[in-house]
Amino acid sequence: MNKPFKSLSLLAAAALLLPALANAGSKSIYGDDNRLDYFEASPAMRTLADSVVSLWPSKQVKFEGGEYKLATIGFGDALGLCPGEQFREQPIGAFCSGTLVGEDLIMTAGHCITDAASCADARFVFNFNIDNDGGRARTAVPAKDVYTCKRIVKRDLDRQADGLVNTGIVIIGALLGKQPGPDYAIIQLDRKVEGRKPLPVNRSKDLKAGDKIFVIGHPVGLPLKVAGDASVRNTEPKSFFLTDLDTFGGNSGSAVFNARTNKIEGILVRGGTDFVDSPAGCKVQYKLGQNEGKGEAVTKISIVQKYIPEIGSHKAAAEVRDMAVEQVPPAGEELARKVRF
Known part of the structure; x- marks a missing residue:
């Protein structure tokens, strides 16, 4: 356990380190666990992964000695995992994932950044990964890889259940068979990102069931993982499509890519159960057959693409900048962040 948390119980540390996972929507493993560390991924996937960012609460990202x-806290200890569980010995800490889609724009899930205060409190950290076999996760990163929120460009989270009225709306919608709506956020960072390229999105709306896909993000707040060998199950819902991606809470906000084109098809937002209790009294990662379960839901990129500048298009970028936005409070203002675990 890292030094700042020696005086905390594991449960308290987990509550501190994973403030948004309880709201992230659980995810699952389908068939074989296809998650790979950064160093195990192909060169093409590593290039994409370099533009994927992890989201952290500000209290977990401290500037010391020029970096x-x-x-972080150990994954296995924080969740009480059984021995032998995949990635059990790795550290966790990030609460969501995101992707660079403009020179200073991050795309993530709407439930990851809930309002201006949570955006101001978030730190966007690149390069939280393991880059060599037998190596350790990077828990010290240069200043050029850490960014803050300037503003929320656009955000949507349909069917929020905060308060009695909204909860009633959700219940009525469910009774009427209403499907969940969009879940996304576009965040402008405090400055342009150095040394990383915005990733292209698929604007053709031609995704179909059976198409091969993969996801890059931070499941359970782990160092970056790439998970492939997955397919689109259903594209019929208006705002999202269903997949059999191997994902967890913490993957929320991860970009989902078309395996043929390497273009972004959507944003991972929710799914099935993450962990279950074993007879031994510890937890194991929940696994299903490849075609079982309800699947992992991905907000369609067609819902979001008008807020993302086309790569190389200054006109589109200007249009995004001119939109009405939610302003983030000054850095010195006291911010409240709900911690739910």
């Missing part, structure tokens, strides 16, 4: 130190 930022990331406060």
Whole structure:
């Protein structure tokens, strides 16, 4: 356990380190666990992964000795995992994932950044990964890889259940068979991102069931993982499509890519159960057959693409900048963040 948390119980540390996972929507493993560490991925996937970012609460990202130190806790200890569980010995800390889609724009899930205060409190950290076999996760990163939120460009989270009225709306919608709506956020960072390229999105709306896909993000707040060998199950819902991707809470906000084109098809937002209790009294990662379960839901990129500048198009970028936005409070203002685990 890292030094800042020696005085905390594991449960308290987990509550501190994973403030948004409880709201992220659980995910699952389908068939074989296809998650790979950064160093195991193909060169093409590593290039894409370099533009994927992890989201952290500000209290876990401290500037010391000319670099930022990331406060983490062991995955296995925090969740009470059984021995032998995949990635059990790795650290966790990030609460969501995101992707660079403009020179200073991050695309993530709407439930990851809930309002201006949570955006101001978030730190967007690139390069939280394991880049060699037998190596350790990067928990000290240079200042050029850490960014803050300037503003929320656009955000949507349909069917929120905060408060009695909204909860009633959700219940009525469910009784009427209403499907969940969009879940996304576009965040402008405090400055342009150095040394990383915005990733292209598929604007053709031609995704179909059976298409091969993969996801890059931070499941359970782990160092970056690439998960492939997955397919689109159903594209009929208006705002999202269903997949059999191997994902977890913490993957929320991850870009989902078309395996043929390497273009972004959507944003991972929710799914099935993450962990279950074993007879031994510890937890194991929940596994299903490849075609079982309800699947992992991905907000369609067609819902979001008008807020993302086309690569190389200055006109589109200007249109995004001119939109009405939610302003983020000054950095010195006291911010409240709900911690739910």
